[in-house]
Amino acid sequence: MSGNVIILAVIVLGIIGLTAAVLLFFISKAFKVEENPMIDEVAALLPGANCGGCGFAGCRGLAEAIVKSGNIGELRCPAGGNSTMENIAKLMGLEAVAAAPVIAVVRCNGTCENAPAKVNYDSMPSCFFANSLYAGASACPYGCLGCGDCVEACRFDAIHIDPVTKLPVVDENLCVGCGACAKTCPRHIIELRDKGTSGRVYVACMNKEKGAAAKKNCSAACIGCGKCAKNCPAEAITVENNLAYIDFRKCTLCQTCVSGCPTGAIHFSGATSEPEMEQKADE
Amino acid sequence: MKTFKIGGVHPEAQKLSNEVSVETFPLPKQATVFVTQSLGAPAVPVVAKGDKVKVGQLLAKAEAFICANVHSPFSGTVNKIEPVADFTGYKKSAIVIDVEGDEWDESIDTTEDIVSEIKLNREEIIERMKACGIVGLGGACFPTHVKYMLPPGKSADFILVNAAECEPYITTDYRMMLEQTEACLIGVEALLIASGAKQALIGIENNKPEAIKKLKEAVKTHPKIEIVPLKTKYPQGAEKQLIQALTGRTVPNGKLPIDVGCIVNNIATTHAVYEAVQKNKPLIETYTTITGKKLEKRKNYKIRLGTPLKDVLDTVGIPENTGKIISGGPMMGKAIANTNTFFVKGMSSILFLDASESKRVPESGCIRCGKCIQACPMGLEPYLFRMLAVQHRLEDLEAHGIMNCIECGCCQSGCPAHIPLLDTVKTGKSQTGTMIKSRQAKKS
Numbered sequence: 001m002s003g004n005v006i007i008l009a010v011i012v013l014g015i016i017g018l019t020a021a022v023l024l025f026f027i028s029k030a031f032k033v034e035e036n037p038m039i040d041e042v043a044a045l046l047p048g049a050n051c052g053g054c055g056f057a058g059c060r061g062l063a064e065a066i067v068k069s070g071n072i073g074e075l076r077c078p079a080g081g082n083s084t085m086e087n088i089a090k091l092m093g094l095e096a097v098a099a100a101p102v103i104a105v106v107r108c109n110g111t112c113e114n115a116p117a118k119v120n121y122d123s124m125p126s127c128f129f130a131n132s133l134y135a136g137a138s139a140c141p142y143g144c145l146g147c148g149d150c151v152e153a154c155r156f157d158a159i160h161i162d163p164v165t166k167l168p169v170v171d172e173n174l175c176v177g178c179g180a181c182a183k184t185c186p187r188h189i190i191e192l193r194d195k196g197t198s199g200r201v202y203v204a205c206m207n208k209e210k211g212a213a214a215k216k217n218c219s220a221a222c223i224g225c226g227k228c229a230k231n232c233p234a235e236a237i238t239v240e241n242n243l244a245y246i247d248f249r250k251c252t253l254c255q256t257c258v259s260g261c262p263t264g265a266i267h268f269s270g271a272t273s274e275p276e277m278e279q280k281a282d283e
Numbered sequence: 284m285k286t287f288k289i290g291g292v293h294p295e296a297q298k299l300s301n302e303v304s305v306e307t308f309p310l311p312k313q314a315t316v317f318v319t320q321s322l323g324a325p326a327v328p329v330v331a332k333g334d335k336v337k338v339g340q341l342l343a344k345a346e347a348f349i350c351a352n353v354h355s356p357f358s359g360t361v362n363k364i365e366p367v368a369d370f371t372g373y374k375k376s377a378i379v380i381d382v383e384g385d386e387w388d389e390s391i392d393t394t395e396d397i398v399s400e401i402k403l404n405r406e407e408i409i410e411r412m413k414a415c416g417i418v419g420l421g422g423a424c425f426p427t428h429v430k431y432m433l434p435p436g437k438s439a440d441f442i443l444v445n446a447a448e449c450e451p452y453i454t455t456d457y458r459m460m461l462e463q464t465e466a467c468l469i470g471v472e473a474l475l476i477a478s479g480a481k482q483a484l485i486g487i488e489n490n491k492p493e494a495i496k497k498l499k500e501a502v503k504t505h506p507k508i509e510i511v512p513l514k515t516k517y518p519q520g521a522e523k524q525l526i527q528a529l530t531g532r533t534v535p536n537g538k539l540p541i542d543v544g545c546i547v548n549n550i551a552t553t554h555a556v557y558e559a560v561q562k563n564k565p566l567i568e569t570y571t572t573i574t575g576k577k578l579e580k581r582k583n584y585k586i587r588l589g590t591p592l593k594d595v596l597d598t599v600g601i602p603e604n605t606g607k608i609i610s611g612g613p614m615m616g617k618a619i620a621n622t623n624t625f626f627v628k629g630m631s632s633i634l635f636l637d638a639s640e641s642k643r644v645p646e647s648g649c650i651r652c653g654k655c656i657q658a659c660p661m662g663l664e665p666y667l668f669r670m671l672a673v674q675h676r677l678e679d680l681e682a683h684g685i686m687n688c689i690e691c692g693c694c695q696s697g698c699p700a701h702i703p704l705l706d707t708v709k710t711g712k713s714q715t716g717t718m719i720k721s722r723q724a725k726k727s
Contacts, residue, residue: 119620122643123706128675132710134620135372209374 038067038092045087046077051155053078053178072096079156079176102177103195104159104170108187109204109265110136110143111165115218121147131186140217142206144168144189150181172270194248199270201251201258203228208241215263222265228257284489286514287524288533290660292693294517294614296490297451300574300581305458307585308598310382314357314589315367316342317377320628321418322425323349328378334361339388339565342378345416351426351628352416356567356587358386370592370610372621380589392562397465401473401560408477408560415559416566416628421445421520421549422615424629427556430546431477440544442474442483443529444553446498447513447520449488450612453632455570456550458583460487460494463554464501470553471508473560478546483508484529485550488515517614518691522547524660536687551631569626571595575635577602590626592619595633606641609634614692644701655694655704661687665694665704672711680715688712 043063050058054077056065066075072094077084082098089096115138121130127149135141146166150159158174159181161167168181168190182190189206203222207214211223224242236250237257246257246266257266319325324347330336336355343353359382366374387393403411413428433439448456459467471483485502487495489512502508513519513528523534525547532543540547548556551570558564566588573582573595580599601608609616611632619633655665663684671680688708695705 123703124673126673129706129710132713133371133706134618135368139368139372139621141373 036067039063041091042066042088045080045084045091047079047084047176049079049155049178051079051176051178051180052183053176053180066092078102079178081176101195102179102192103172103175103200104177104179104181104190105193105200105202105204105269106144106168106170106189107191107202107204107206108142108144108167108189109220109267110138110140110218111167111220113165114220115140115143121145127186128184138217140207140214140221142187142189142208143218145187149184149186150190153180153184155180196248196253196270199253199268200248201253201255201266201268202246202248203244203265204267205265206243208243210242214242220264222261223263225262227260227262228266231256231260284514285486285511285528286516286519287527287660289662290658290693291516291518291524292658292696293515294451294696296515297574297576297613298454298457298490299452299576300454300572300583301457303454303458303581303583305455305462305570305583305585308587308590308595310357310385310587311590311594312382313362314380314382314587314591315377315625316353316356316380316589317367317369317375317625317627318343318353319375320353320416320424320588321345321349321351322423323347323351325376326350326353328364328376330355330361330364330378332361332363335359336361336380337386337388339391339567345413345426349426349429351418351424352414352565354416354565354567355380356589357382359383368621368624369627370617370619370621370624377625391564393564397469398561399465399469401469401476403473403476403560405476405479408473411559411563412477412556415555415564417552417555417559418566418628419549420551420555420569420629420631422611422629422631427548427552430541430548431474433478433541437541438544439478439480439541439546440482441530441546442471442478442480443525443540443545443547444471444483444485444550445520445522445525445547446485446487446494446550447525448491448550449515449517449519449521450614450616450632451517452574452634453572453612454574455572455583455631457491457494459551459554459570460491461497464497466557467550467553468498468501468505468508469561470555470557472505473556474546474548474553475507480546481507484511485509486511486513486519486525486529488513488519490515517693518660518689520549521660521689521691523689536684566628569628569630571626571630572632572634573599574632575602575605575637576640577604577637578635586626588626588628592622592624592626592633595626596622602635602637604638605635606638607636609636614696615690643703646702647700649700649702652699654697654699658693658697660691660693661689663688665708666702668711669702669704669707672707672714675714677711677715677718680711681719685712685715686719 043060046059048059054062056062085096117137125147127145127147130145148161150168156174158171159168162169179192205222207221214221222243226239228244229237229239234250234252236247258268326343326345328343337358340355342355345352357380359380362379362381364378367377368374409428409431417427418424495512498510526545555566571584571586608619610619649666668685692705
């Protein structure tokens with residue numbers, strides 16, 4: 001009896017399967033969507049991380065846009081960089097415009113030491129939620145919340161929370177500059193800046209409060225004193241709303257501002273400079 | 284016994300400060316009055332640095348439709364106007380006053396006498412509530428006069444007064460009912476005139492038998508007011524739940540109480556209305572319960588707005604091992620991230636939670652048990668909101684009705700996986716609200 005049931009089931013399911021297969025075969029023939037085979041070829045050249053850095057939902061979206069528009073123009077895969085764009089241009093018989101690679105920098109230096117925590121946060125471990133619930137453990141309403149939404153957003157494993165400082169650190173070698181972290185940060189403290197060949201100089205603070213108020217919560221805050229702007233030989237620094245900003249297009253990496261900043265809010269990072277190397281050796 | 288139909292929980296009452304009479308908290312040396320003391324837009328300061336102010340003088344004027352006037356709770360000199368951190372740590376514009384003496388504006392009746400006869404007519408009462416900056420003291424701080432500016436074609440059948448005080452720990456409304464019984468009832472009479480309604484119902488949870496007895500005795504001289512004992516169930520005092528419990532009417536989603544002919548006010552608001560209408564006294568004080576299991580000096584204080592929170596904490600003494608200080612009750616209240624702040628309208632309780640009580644149990648995975656759905660008095664699906672909020676899916680949140688959430692916290696209180704549902708749902712709701720607003724702004 002039970003043997004019969006099994007055989008019957010196999011036969012019935014087999015027939016259903018077969019019929020469905022035949023039907024699907026003809027349906028797929030009849031409703032076939034003609035697609036430019038170039039899209040597949042272009043997509044194959046892209047990194048396939050679907051990071052969204054190009055502005056499309058995924059790599060295929062960018063491939064479609066490139067093939068459909070027929071030129072590269074503003075379209076660009078930041079993760080793949082110049083080499084990927086050149087390959088695509090070659091495939092399509094176009095010319096790629098080389099762009100300087102960018103990298104994410106974290107514009108906050110509210111470490112546990114600089115900005116001591118006054119309260120403990122114990123709700124959802126997410127900056128998105130923490131931002132709506134309170135101003136931050138150090139009470140700086142502009143600083144890093146440290147819950148790691150940027151780490152979660154990164155598809156390249158290039159950003160991590162430092163266990164000592166509780167701040168995100170960008171891995172120079174892995175960051176492709178897609179900007180996923182910058183987009184997800186509720187406080188907008190991550191900025192994409194020119195990677196440069198020999199490093200970057202930036203203000204590691206986003207606090208727009210007046211000097212005294214900013215300094216109260218964080219000893220490394222930008223107090224908007226304007227010393228950096230005055231001394232910058234390249235006139236790359238502007239101070240607005242009590243906060244200095246360095247234009248990376250003008251900056252010559254002379255680092256006058258780095259040594260001159262009274263609170264140490266201006267940072268140099270990248271290809272390690274010689275004085276820093278010596279310092280490290282001393283430590 | 285009357286109550287609302289779906290959801291609800293029954294937290295331990297913990298009314299530890301029930302028997303403590305209301306005390307007036309002493310005046311501080313310097314006070315800071317936030318210009319945003321209500322739901323809606325901030326009020327615009329009308330005083331400048333160096334100005335002398337009297338108690339009850341207008342400090343900031345409401346210019347938007349949903350906004351309330353802010354008056355000076357102190358006499359003295361305006362020291363400065365600058366952004367000051369509120370209890371979340373975020374800064375908001377505030378007026379700092381150096382307190383000198385206690386000189387009141389002449390137009391305010393400062394005597395203790397009860398004035399029973401209401402001389403003002405409907406429009407005058409609404410205008411007075413607006414001028415005196417009365418806001419809903421049940422927690423939301425919605426400007427009261429706006430509720431009485433009825434949309435064309437709508438009329439009110441009932442004034443419903445929320446005297447449920449369903450949040451655990453808080454006892455100011457209870458004390459108010461016992462100590463200011465007649466004033467509250469005259470306030471209700473004024474609201475009846477302002478709305479044109481025929482009847483007022485005061486809903487009280489049946490765990491306050493003394494207040495029910497006292498009010499029932501007092502309403503004998505107020506034929507339009509009826510006292511209705513309600514079953515003790517949280518959130519009995521929420522607007523839509525109270526309407527359902529008292530009248531059996533259900534407010535459809537997205538509609539207002541006036542659409543079913545009701546206006547709801549808190550019992551503390553009726554007292555503020557009495558003071559405004561009969562004594563011309565603006566809302567410059569808050570009744571606040573200072574409580575906690577480990578707290579020795581539990582208090583019910585009458586505190587001038589703008590008094591530093593630190594002063595109160597120093598007076599009662601923060602108990603050892605306090606894990607969290609909450610503004611409001613344990614269900615809907617918010618943890619205070621910055622104690623260096625000042626009292627505002629509607630701060631009905633300061634609650635000290637011991638470290639052992641306040642510590643969150645580590646969250647485990649949602650097992651789809653449905654307890655949160657069962658507990659939700661609005662018939663929503665909190666577990667789904669939380670999932671969508673984590674993924675920032677605001678359109679889906681809107682489609683599933685997150686804007687109907689009343690943020691009562693029933694879902695979180697019973698979650699066996701200890702998921703912080705309320706925090707996530709609240710954030711999702713505020714983000715969705717912002718999205719809807721910006722969409723409407725784009726359309727118009």
